[in-house]
Amino acid sequence: MRETDIAVIGAGPAGLAAALACGESGATTLLVDFMDAPGGQLIKQTHKFFGSERQFAGTRGIQIPDIIMDQLSKMPNVALMWGTNASGYYADSGVLTLEDGARFIKAKAKRVIIATGAAEKPLAFENNDLPGVYGAGAVQTLMNVHGVKPGDRVLMVGSGNIGLIVSYQLIQAHVEVVALVEAAGRIGGYLVHAAKLRRAGVPILTSHTVVRALGEETVRAAVVAEVDQSWQVKPGSEREVACDVICLAVGLTPLVDMMWQAGCEMKYVPALGGHVPVRDENMRASNPAVYVAGDAGGVEEASSAMISGEIAGISAARSLGFEVKEADARLAQLKADLAAIRSGPTGEKICAGIKCATVCGGEW
Numbered sequence: 001m002r003e004t005d006i007a008v009i010g011a012g013p014a015g016l017a018a019a020l021a022c023g024e025s026g027a028t029t030l031l032v033d034f035m036d037a038p039g040g041q042l043i044k045q046t047h048k049f050f051g052s053e054r055q056f057a058g059t060r061g062i063q064i065p066d067i068i069m070d071q072l073s074k075m076p077n078v079a080l081m082w083g084t085n086a087s088g089y090y091a092d093s094g095v096l097t098l099e100d101g102a103r104f105i106k107a108k109a110k111r112v113i114i115a116t117g118a119a120e121k122p123l124a125f126e127n128n129d130l131p132g133v134y135g136a137g138a139v140q141t142l143m144n145v146h147g148v149k150p151g152d153r154v155l156m157v158g159s160g161n162i163g164l165i166v167s168y169q170l171i172q173a174h175v176e177v178v179a180l181v182e183a184a185g186r187i188g189g190y191l192v193h194a195a196k197l198r199r200a201g202v203p204i205l206t207s208h209t210v211v212r213a214l215g216e217e218t219v220r221a222a223v224v225a226e227v228d229q230s231w232q233v234k235p236g237s238e239r240e241v242a243c244d245v246i247c248l249a250v251g252l253t254p255l256v257d258m259m260w261q262a263g264c265e266m267k268y269v270p271a272l273g274g275h276v277p278v279r280d281e282n283m284r285a286s287n288p289a290v291y292v293a294g295d296a297g298g299v300e301e302a303s304s305a306m307i308s309g310e311i312a313g314i315s316a317a318r319s320l321g322f323e324v325k326e327a328d329a330r331l332a333q334l335k336a337d338l339a340a341i342r343s344g345p346t347g348e349k350i351c352a353g354i355k356c357a358t359v360c361g362g363e364w
């Protein structure tokens with residue numbers, strides 16, 4: 001049995017920021033990730049971040065884990081476990097079960113910060129199990145982590161920031177993006193990303209969807225069609241598009257299994273991607289030993305994940321009596337930064353979702 005003040009599950013941007021805040025407070029901190037290296041989704045984000053300097057604006061996503069790890073590795077009170085799956089949380093005893101491929105380990109933590117991220121949503125259409133149909137995360141991993149081209153001609157489905165950014169990265173890898181289809185009547189992500197695609201000659205077809213993949217062994221084409229406002233296919237609008245990859249960027253859903261296990265009050269909030277824990281403004285769940293951070297609390301993006309991670313880390317440490325330098329000023333600044341990130345037109349939906357998931361009055 002390992003004992004720690006705080007366990008952080010997931011070393012993506014949210015978990016790394018949370019562990020850093022916990023480590024700075026002096027709390028013994030155990031940071032666990034299933035993967036062999038830290039970073040979560042950041043390990044494939046080759047572009048420079050927007051936003052403020054505090055959230056690494058101007059730095060490439062792939063560089064951020066190293067910067068944070070450099071600080072964490074100097075903290076003797078922070079222990080790191082890679083290649084380790086957190087498979088269970090026993091709310092009555094505060095015991096976590098961890099599995100590192102060879103051993104089962106128990107860890108008892110006074111506080112747990114759950115920063116497990118999100119999983120890609122699939123899309124139902126005929127033949128969607130043909131090889132060549134990928135999630136955008138898988139395409140990004142193949143290209144940017146393993147240096148493997150997923151195919152030669154890609155149909156992208158979904159115009160959120162992930163669909164737009166992964167399309168542009170495909171073009172940079174000399175893959176042709178034959179079109180991007182979006183069922184909604186307008187582009188979901190930032191127009192600055194869409195403009196780059198348009199300049200590269202990629203047709204962005206709003207009010208369109210994919211209805212069928214064609215091919216015997218692998219994808220050889222897709223059938224796309226126009227949809228009405230209720231996303232019903234308009235008869236006679238179907239047409240074939242030659243491609244060998246259909247890439248789905250149709251949303252993510254929070255990975256919340258451990259929060260169900262922890263007995264946290266959960267709420268279905270479509271604007272945040274699915275079921276999320278009800279939390280207070282400091283990311284504390286209804287089980288007072290549990291905090292949530294990043295996409296696990298609602299799908300947003302890496303900058304907001306880092307901010308919510310830091311808020312959760314500071315709050316969890318303080319709840320155990322550890323002193324965090326200028327904690328109140330830092331929390332106020334972090335909350336202002338979050339509000340700024342969510343202030344754009346795409347932030348409206350998120351703000352409504354967060355309001356729905358936050359306990360009445362902002363405090364338990």
Ligand SMILES: Cc1cc2nc3c(=O)[nH]c(=O)nc-3n(C[C@H](O)[C@H](O)[C@H](O)COP(=O)(O)OP(=O)(O)OC[C@H]3O[C@@H](n4cnc5c(N)ncnc54)[C@H](O)[C@@H]3O)c2cc1C
Nearest residue numbers: 010012013014033034040041086117137294295301302305
């Ligand atoms: C394809 C794709 C492209 C994106 N592009 C951008 C972008 O360009 N810019 C941007 O700002 N945002 C982007 N995002 C969003 C951004 O990556 C996420 O919002 C952000 O990574 C969320 O951070 P997180 O720490 O909450 O989760 P993640 O980064 O997903 O990290 C979660 C971590 O938890 C670990 N984990 C999960 N379950 C367990 C468990 N049971 N035990 C141990 N470890 C576990 C995982 O291995 C992972 O390392 C993209 C997302 C995707 C999917």
